Every structure is written in C-alpha cells, then in structure tokens.
C-alpha cells in the first residue's frame with residue numbers, strides 16, 4: 001500500500017473543512033468517498049464513450065458494450081465467481097435482495113415453508129423475506145445473537161431444518177461490525193436442502209470476498225459503499241439457480257424473441273437486466289474495483305484493522321461511552337456503534353458535526369437489532385482505509401467536548 | 412467552529428423543557444390522538460388531546476422517546492395549545508411548520524409560538540428540523556385525521 005498521506009490525496013472530499021473544522025469523515029458504512037480515478041472515469045465515459053449497449057451496430061456502441069461487459073469480468077474476478085454470467089448488475093444491494101425474493105422466492109416458497117434470517121439484518125435483507133412469507137403464508141424465523149452480538153450457531157442449528165427453503169444473512173453487520181459465520185450457515189442450509197443469500201454490502205470494501213469459498217448461492221452488494229458510483233450494484237447468483245429463475249422486470253435487453261402472444265427470455269444475466277442499464281455506473285465500479293485490487297484487499301483489511309485497533313480501545317475506555325458488540329477490534333469490521341451516557345444519539349451527532357466529525361445516528365435501518373441492544377438508536381462511527389489516526393483522535397476529543405457541553409446542560 | 416454554535420440550538424429553555432417536560436402523559440378520554448415516527452432515528456411521539464363540545468383543547472399531553480430537541484418541542488407545543496380552540500391551534504401549528512420549511516411569518520405571528528419561538532433557530536441545523544417538527548405534525552394530524560369514535 002502506498003504511503004497513507006499520498007493515498008489520501010486520491011480522495012478530494014477528505015480535504016475540506018466542515019463547520020470550520022477539519023473534516024473527519026466517519027460515515028463510510030453509509031457510503032464511501034470516491035477516488036479521483038473513479039470520478040475521472042465517469043467523466044471520460046460521458047465525454048467520449050457514451051452510447052447504448054447491446055443494440056448499436058456502430059463502433060461507439062460496440063465499444064460501450066465492451067466496457068460494460070469488461071466491468072462484469074472485473075467484478076467476477078474480484079469476488080472469485082466462476083463465470084461472469086453469474087454477475088447481474090442492479091441498482092444496489094437492496095435491489096439485488098428484492099430480485100432474489102421476488103423471483104427465486106416467489107417460485108420456490110410454498111405455504112408452511114420456512115425462511116430463516118438473523119435478528120441482525122439490515123431492513124433490505126429483512127422486509128423482502130417478511131413480505132414474501134406473508135404473501136406465501138410461509139414462516140419467517142430469526143436466528144438470535146450471542147451476548148457479544150455474534151450469530152448464535154447453536155440457535156442456527158435449531159432454526160434451520162428440513163422445512164427451511166431460504167437462509168438469508170448479512171456477511172458483516174452494519175451496526176456491530178462483526179462477521180457472520182457464512183460458511184457454517186451455508187453448510188447448514190445446504191445440508192437441509194435450502195439455499196443461502198448473503199448481504200455483502202458491508203463486507204466487500206473491507207475484506208477479501210470469495211463467493212465460492214463462502215458457499216453463497218446469492219451474494220448482493222452496492223457499488224457506492226466500495227468507492228464506486230451510486231445507483232450501481234451487483235447480484236452474484238449461481239448460474240444453475242439464475243437459469244431456473246423467471247425474470248424480475250420485463251422490457252428491452254432481456255428478451256430473445258418477442259411474438260404477439262409470447263416471448264422468450266434472453267440468457268442470464270441479460271434476463272435480469274431489463275431496460276438500459278447504468279452503463280457509466282458499471283464502468284465506474286470497475287475502476288473502483290481496479291483501484292482496490294491495486295491496493296490489495298489483504299492490505300486494505302490490514303489497514304482497517306490497524307485503525308480499529310487504535311480507535312476501539314480508546315473509545316471503550318472513554319468514560320460514559322458504551323460500545324455495543326465485541327471488545328475485540330477484529331470483530332469490528334469498519335464499524336463501531338456506541339452511546340454516551342443518556343445522551344440521545346441525534347444530539348451527539350449534531351455536537352460531533354460542529355466539531356467536524358461526520359457520524360451516523362439512528363437505528364441504521366436495523367431496528368430489530370438495535371432494539372435487541374436495549375436502545376432505540378445508537379451513534380455509529382465507521383472507518384475506511386483512507387481514514388487516519390488524526391480522525392480517530394478528533395472523534396475522541398469531540399466526544400469529550402460533547403460530554404462537557406451537555407453535562408453543563410440537561411442531563 | 413466548535414461547540415459554541417451549539418449554544419444557539421440548546422438554549423437553556425430547551426434544555427429545561429427536555430429534562431422536565433410539561434404534560435408528559437397520555438390524556439385520559441382523549442378525543443384525538445396521533446403517533447408519528449422519525450424514521451431516521453426510530454424516535455416516536457404520541458400526542459393525545461381532548462376537545463370539548465365547543466372545540467376547545469381542554470387537555471393535551473405527549474409521550475414517546477426522543478432527543479432533546481424533539482422532547483422540548485413537544486413540551487412547548489403542549490403549553491401553547493392548552494386552552495386554544497381547534498382552529499387557533501391548527502393556525503399556530505401551521506406557522507411552526509411553515510417556518511421549518513423556510514417560509515416567513517410576521518413577528519406577531521411568531522410570538523404565538525410561545526417558548527417554541529427559540530426553536531426557529533433550528534433552521535441553522537437543517538439535519539435537526541425533523542426532530543423539532545415531529546410533534547407539530549402529530550398535532551396537525553391528530554386534528555385533521557378522522558377523530559376517534561365517541562364512547
């Protein structure tokens with residue numbers, strides 16, 4: 001990995017002041033910043049290469065198609081999929097998960113079947129299954145967490161049974177930051193004849209992902225959380241499954257042959273990409289992936305761990321601060337949730353903002369998990385490899401000042 | 412900038428209302444009631460009130476979980492609205508909601524807001540406008556949605 005200060009130059013958004021303070025951007029779990037390479041790639045594409053894909057007979061369209069399909073190859077390689085036909089471009093994680101629920105789920109779930117998820121899921125990996133279960137009169141079961149916030153494998157063994165058809169689980173929690181035992185859950189699912197759907201939104205920009213080694217049948221993630229543009233995401237699906245599934249939306253691009261009475265669907269993945277896709281988004285995402293691969297995901301992971309090993313103990317030992325989840329930095333992939341005394345997270349986030357520290361406050365779209373912690377909301381600080389120790393120090397200092405401010409006040 | 416600017420937002424009167432909220436209860440025999448959620452943080456405000464046959468608000472209370480701003484705002488609202496007629500109350504709530512979306516009102520109208528006048532400083536903190544307005548929206552909705560069946 002290049003020198004960190006050099007690396008930070010790649011992210012122009014870092015170098016501005018916020019509320020007249022140095023900006024410490026600690027909301028990377030919501031969306032990452034974008035390197036110059038990605039921004040430039042989008043500009044170049046729109047300035048010189050823009051054309052529609054899969055339909056033009058002219059050179060420009062042929063080239064745009066080539067770039068779009070090249071992006072698929074790059075992403076296929078990045079997550080160690082077997083075949084680039086297993087890579088479906090989506091709007092993001094949310095759309096990928098909805099796609100699986102409303103195609104595979106719709107086709108395969110019968111009344112009385114069971115869908116098993118964990119209590120830690122982001123709403124986008126919860127509501128599609130909850131609604132599918134309601135539509136099909138199927139049963140939705142939740143795997144509990146241990147007191148440390150980890151997926152309880154013993155409970156998983158009780159919940160995943162021969163009745164289970166789908167297991168859906170997040171790879172990394174966006175609230176607690178811990179890694180789910182995806183491999184073990186995949187084995188349990190497969191042993192019981194179920195498939196496993198993995199929400200990789202918080203994993204792909206922090207740890208190396210190998211969908212085959214994980215045993216994932218589906219794996220969804222968002223470009224914008226991994227240095228790429230908004231509005232582009234990826235759904236990986238095993239080819240045998242994608243081929244059995246009915247289309248998600250209908251229109252151009254996804255058909256083979258259209259008659260007045262009937263139509264034939266295109267091959268995967270085009271079958272799932274109705275309409276003009278986010279071409280520039282895919283091309284920009286490919287550049288983001290190339291950027292990450294140039295750094296090396298092992299190095300990115302090591303850098304994240306170094307930052308977390310610095311920040312977590314400091315936060316834990318700050319008086320009045322309660323950190324949720326594990327006290328082991330290795331169980332916090334980029335994410336720490338905490339509260340300060342009885343202060344409301346919104347009040348805290350406003351105070352930190354005045355000190356230039358950008359964090360998220362709320363339930364982080366994971367209400368069941370946050371409620372299981374015994375609170376309505378938390379403050380969440382989330383790191384990326386381009387953060388530095390100064391960002392961590394700034395957070396700790398701002399927390400001290402926030403405590404001082406409010407102790408002189410209401411609570 | 413630092414925390415100096417925070418003093419603007421967290422005036423003493425706001426901190427007072429938040430730590431000792433007024434009318435913090437569910438009105439027994441409420442005629443109108445509304446629960447609203449702030450979807451960004453999961454906070455909840457339940458507002459309940461009783462209208463008599465003349466359309467006067469004879470009791471009003473709130474419960475729920477929330478930040479300093481949302482709790483103070485709800486407390487201030489109950490102070491202002493108690494004893495007002497339904498129409499007066501709705502007019503005042505409209506002034507507050509208007510200010511929150513940047514519309515201007517005369518100084519005389521703003522005065523009608525009572526303690527809640529200080530909350531107009533919230534415009535300096537766009538991310539917090541929702542916290543301040545939640546109770547006022549709940550009030551408007553409580554009065555404009557179908558009233559509860561008399562029992």
Ligand SMILES: Cc1ncc(COP(=O)(O)O)c(C=O)c1O
Nearest residue numbers: 092093094122124174199201222
């Ligand atoms: C764990 C997890 N799943 C799903 C999502 C949804 O991602 P998107 O909003 O990009 O579809 C997020 C991001 O908010 C997330 O953190």
